[in-house]
Amino acid sequence: MRNIHNTTNFRALDPELMQDLLRAQEQDTPAPGSWQVLRHRALAWLLGAALLSNVGTWMQNTAQAWFIYETTRSAWYLGLNAFLMLSPLFLLTFPGGMAVDRFERRRVFLLASLLQILCTAWGTLLFVTGQPKVWWLLALSFGTGIGQAFANVAYVSLLPRLVPTREVPQATALNSLQLSVARMVGPLAAGGVLLMLGPAACYAANCLSFVLLLVVAGRVPEHPPEALAMDAFARITRPLRPLAELSLWQALAQEARQVRHYLKRRPGLVEVYVLCFVATFFGGCVPVLLPSHVREAWNGPAWLYTVLLGLYGLGTVLGSLYIAQRPKPVGGGRRALFLTGATGTALCIFALMPSPHTGALAIVATGGTLIALLSQLTALVQFGLVDEVRGRVMSLFLVTFQGGYALGGLAAGAIASRLSTTITILACGAAVGVAALGGWWLDSHLGKT
DSSP, rough: OOTTTTOTTOOTTHHHHHHHHHHEEEEEEEHOOTTTGGGGGGHHHHHHHHHHHHHHHHHHHHHHHHHOOOOOOOOHHHHHHHHHHHHHHHHHHHHHHHHHHHHHHHHHHHHHHHHHHHHHHHHHHHTTTTTTHHHHHHHHHHHHHHHHHHHHHHHHHGGGGGSSSGGGGHHHHHHHHHHHHHHHHHHHHHHHHHTTOOHHHHHHHHHHHHHHHHHHTTTTTTOOOOOOOHHHHHSSSSOOOOGGGGGHHHHHHHOOOOOOHHHHHOOOHHHHHHHHHHHHHTTTTTHHHHHHHHHHHHHHHHHHHHHHHHHHHHHHHHHHHHHOOOOOTHHHHHHHHHHHHHHHHHHHHHOOOOSHHHHHHHHHHHHHHHHHHHHHHHHHOOOOOOOGGHHHHHHHHHHHHHHHHHHHHHHHHHHHSSSSSSHHHHHHHHHHHHHHHHHHHOOOGGGOO
């Protein structure tokens, strides 16, 4: 078998190399199913804690978005809230990847989580004391995003260190599944808590969930990378100068050059990044505009917003399960382009639904197709990734992922405040559909894998 790290013409999404690797793996032992990977207790504990933490996050985000819209009655503020929450991830994720590769990734995760806990506790205090101002909540969204920028890349870089290399696709799929379950449970839980106890309880629940994840992440044992190898790494990257000899900007430039050199050996990754940005920029408009759409299109109350957001989460669960049953990356590129077209179609259908009942069915499809697409792209990036640059390569992926959500949310809010949420969502769906057609017509690497 050819070692994919030592192959000089190594390309991500290369069908021959992927099939070669998978064939060799299957000759050893059959690949375990998606659920069997939970036999690794460290992974099971971390995924469980992450699930509870993400449920708390969605409870807080749901309560905050509804409070902001009810206070301002402006879709622009909804977009601004999403932008401030996600823009630090766009701006700081790559430095976060550098920190993860240079320092102990667990420590980076713990420090970043502490910042998120402080911001959430502050928000709880504002509601408890009866002084929740919109500008305070927007500032806390930005502070939480700073912590999340470092915590996310540390987390996704930690996961592959908890399982054998050949089980990384299954672990990645289950991580996407727990994110999707949280997107379903969190808004539904927020609906009940918001009506009975108010926003403060949603913030407090999120704060406690962060503490739980902090404790678990600090205790799970890591395993050293199986296959690695500085010799293989040196063939596809350039040697590094010690940081002590470099200024801050020289160090940043060196890290960027190394990743650029790595990506030249994996040209298919660039297409994954582009498709991810397009999908999140246009496809992520529904959760951002949903409070405004519920009021504007259907004149619905808070409980309808939380139920629809929960149904969107149900769709993400179904989408993640779809990808979890297809852990092998062969055929993943063509599947990603198909899911891109399906996402655009679902967005257009949701925008045209005349009532909440029909909209409920369409929003399930919207969440399912988008998350299935993003899960597939994540699996394509993670497969065969060299551990020494995993933090930076994954941080670059998260930059495109979160940057698309942040900039797309801001743009969608600005357009919807001038036109309508219906027209905005319809236009976003059309744009995603055009991207899918372009992927096939331009003879991309994705269409061949």
